[in-house]
Amino acid sequence: MYYLALTVIVLLLSILWFFPVAIYRILLRLFVLLSPFQQKSVTLENGQHCVYIEKGNAEKTKKTILLLHGFSATYIGYLKVGKKFDSSYHVIAIDWLNHGSSAKVERLVKLDEAVNFVRMFVKKVGLTGRKLHVVGHSTGGYIAVHYAIKYPQECASVSMLAPLGVLIAEKLDIDKFCSPKNKEEVNNLIDFVSNGKLSLLPSYFMYAARLLRCSMAESHLQVYHGFIKNAKFTADDMRKLSNIPSILIWGDTDKLLPTQVGIEFFKENSPTTEIHILKDAGHAIIDTDADEVYRLLQSWFERNSTI
Numbered sequence: 291m292y293y294l295a296l297t298v299i300v301l302l303l304s305i306l307w308f309f310p311v312a313i314y315r316i317l318l319r320l321f322v323l324l325s326p327f328q329q330k331s332v333t334l335e336n337g338q339h340c341v342y343i344e345k346g347n348a349e350k351t352k353k354t355i356l357l358l359h360g361f362s363a364t365y366i367g368y369l370k371v372g373k374k375f376d377s378s379y380h381v382i383a384i385d386w387l388n389h390g391s392s393a394k395v396e397r398l399v400k401l402d403e404a405v406n407f408v409r410m411f412v413k414k415v416g417l418t419g420r421k422l423h424v425v426g427h428s429t430g431g432y433i434a435v436h437y438a439i440k441y442p443q444e445c446a447s448v449s450m451l452a453p454l455g456v457l458i459a460e461k462l463d464i465d466k467f468c469s470p471k472n473k474e475e476v477n478n479l480i481d482f483v484s485n486g487k488l489s490l491l492p493s494y495f496m497y498a499a500r501l502l503r504c505s506m507a508e509s510h511l512q513v514y515h516g517f518i519k520n521a522k523f524t525a526d527d528m529r530k531l532s533n534i535p536s537i538l539i540w541g542d543t544d545k546l547l548p549t550q551v552g553i554e555f556f557k558e559n560s561p562t563t564e565i566h567i568l569k570d571a572g573h574a575i576i577d578t579d580a581d582e583v584y585r586l587l588q589s590w591f592e593r594n595s596t597i
Contacts, residue, residue, distance in 0.1 A: 321369060330344055334410040344382045346377060355372075356384075361514065363428070364389055374588075375588065423594070434449070438536075450538045457548050469503070473500075477490065528560040
């Protein structure tokens with residue numbers, strides 16, 4: 291019995307040692323299983339696959355929320371906010387191209403391709419013809435705006451949460467951002483996006499998360515160099531956005547996408563956009579300030595939904 295127990299312990303320790311990324315993926319999957327969401331996957335018309343989470347029933351409500359995560363993130367980032375919406379909402383968060391468990395391409399990903407990936411998903415799951423509330427955080431906000439101005443007839447509103455498209459921090463080291471080499475660089479990255487408001491995982495899971503992030507670095511860099519690096523909203527973008535109900539939510543101390551420059555840009559170029567600034571909040575507002583983000587979005591959707 292002693293040797294059996296010892297063998298089991300050694301086996302478990304070996305699994306933890308040799309397969310940290312797999313263990314971390316299981317942990318992420320567990321987060322979804324313990325949430326009100328279901329993980330699903332579809333094959334799009336071009337053969338690429340899209341993984342997403344969903345809660346609520348599209349047939350029972352006209353209020354569908356489509357959540358788009360930021361650069362190098364996944365749909366996991368929306369669990370805190372998304373779970374707060376009650377059964378009167380149909381909520382979907384996707385992993386878009388070259389992110390999470392969705393399809394990867396070994397070439398530069400342009401903005402049009404990212405937008406088209408979202409469009410193919412919407413068509414595949416039968417949401418065309420519905421008025422969607424399209425929500426995007428960071429790069430997801432940039433994609434959300436371009437999706438909305440391309441398909442305005444199918445958007446009830448667009449919500450931009452600390453969006454890309456105005457200015458990226460000059461001190462951003464994209465290689466360290468995508469491939470942190472050690473625990474210190476991971477901690478610095480988390481502090482950079484959350485202003486120290488995010489709790490760190492135990493060391494083992496931080497190690498596993500770093501390995502997973504590094505394994506995705508090449509796919510993420512294809513997106514960064516494809517359109518993020520030089521992403522800028524134009525005056526024409528803002529003119530088209532003015533025809534769609536839009537809301538902007540931003541942390542007042544965002545180090546990644548500087549807040550004040552962004553707010554001034556939207557005030558000048560998109561006067562119809564409703565603006566909210568979160569006090570003492572950094573870039574990762576869907577995680578660090580989930581309650582306030584939910585409160586603002588829920589109020590916004592209620593005022594811009596046709597039932």
